[in-house]
Amino acid sequence: MKTQYGGRKMYVAGQWTDRERVIEVRDPQDNQLIDTVPAASVADMLQCIEEAKEGAKTAASMPVHERISVINKAADYIEENKEIYAYTISREGSKTIREARGEVARCIQTLRISAEEARRIHGETIPFDQRPGSENRVGYYYYVPIGIIGAITPFNDPLNLVAHKVGPAIASGNAIIVKPATATPLSALLLAEAFAQAGLLPKVLSVITGYGTEIGDALVTHPAVRMISFTGGLEAGEEITRKAGLKKISMELGSNSPVIVLEDADLEEAIEASVSGAFSAAGQNCLSVQRIYIHERLIDSFQEGFVERTKQYSVGDKQSELTDMGPLISEKEAIRVESIVEEAVGKGAVLLEGGKRDGAFYTPTVLSNVPDDCTIAKEEIFGPVVLLYPVADLETAIEKANDVRYGLQAGIFTNDVRKAHLAIEKMNVGGLMINDSSDYRIDAMPFGGMKNSGLGREGIKFSIKEMTEPKVVCYKL
Secondary structure, three states: OOOOOOOOOEEEOOEEEOOOOEEEEEOOOOOOEEEEEEOOOHHHHHHHHHHHHHHHHHHHHOOHHHHHHHHHHHHHHHHHOHHHHHHHHHHHOOOOHHHHHHHHHHHHHHHHHHHHHHOOOOOEEEOHHHOOOOOOEEEEEEEEEOOEEEEEOOOOOOOHHHHHHHHHHHHOOOEEEEEOOOOOOHHHHHHHHHHHHOOOOOOOEEEOOOOHHHHHHHHHHOOOEEEEEEEOOHHHHHHHHHHHOOOEEEEEOOOOEEEEEOOOOOHHHHHHHHHHHHHHHHHOOOOOEEEEEEEOOOHHHHHHHHHHHHHOOOEOOOOOOOOOEOOOOOHHHHHHHHHHHHHHHHOOOEEEEOOOEEOOEEOOEEEEOOOOOOHHHHOOOOOOEEEEEEEOOHHHHHHHHHOOOEEOEEEEEOOOHHHHHHHHHHOOOOEEEEOOOOOOOOOOOOEOOEEOOEEOOEOHHHHHHHOEEEEEEEEEO
């Protein structure tokens, strides 16, 4: 594999490109310099978009079997070099090496599913004779690519979330420009390397590195870019929506995910799944468990077991096979989490475990008695902090779970089918996991939320629908 540390190039329209001005990529664990990437300019982005106009024509003309072949070859390349991919994810981001290996495996599956779905972009016949006077007409509709897609991706899944945009875009015959997170660009460039090695035609894919404040608007506002696919924070998503103009927008904007534990739940299962769901990837996950509503008859035993399991969670060196949780993405983020917890404690919340910071590390933290007016009670913490609440019944739990402006996913632990179905009916979320935490997803399912958790759905089949338009054909005989 040709990965070289000491100055990575960005991938512009099929060409590996340098720039004199660079961005340093540092390991959040010790602030060690890992590599540098080019700091692209607005002119670079505009050039990229011009090249993508040709790339869109090329992509649309690729036969389906070629799309399938290229995507599968890219997946093969990643599988052959999976340890390098995992090491890169872990070095530049927050994930432990074990978590990073899991992300690489998911990326490979995301690409394989994209290849499969390329052959299933079907239309339908239309019975035009349903209208009087149209008896002599027959026709159908089919799906066509929309053209150029702009993808803006986050730091927390720097490989698989990029694949979730690139795979469906190529499968559906589009060109795509990826602007990866400034903190974690190396994994996205490795994905571009896989597609380059797979023989993807030039100008179909670009991964352009730079500061979002400098080049983001050029991508978002350009009229030739027909869709923006964004994964990130609510405030950034709202700003993109205001600026984008008349184009498709798909957004996954995070959550404040609830879990409900009823009195008939398997207590051990609920504790284990909820601890993992709260603290994996240092809590920097849009599906991360943030609020747990426990039936009051179980609250003492659940709280005791949850705190004990949290104490066993190993925090330390990301590259160690024994580590459960590494640092947050930066010391700045750890300080932000620390201040939000301190605000809650200052207003009367009880710190049951954790609450300690060391640089970018923040210990897994458990709070109870959190007042409703605390930031952490209503907003996304995006850190390793979880809140425990006693509730008298399921109806109260559902009401409290819904009482935030987000609605991505939730979990409920119960063996009562009727109660599970009441939660399915009443909870305002895009996905409900029964007898699991909110932190569960497979890459083939529709993924997205209600309220301020986003617009549209990801998951390969559903992303392809977002990235295409139906075209109607009608023959008058």
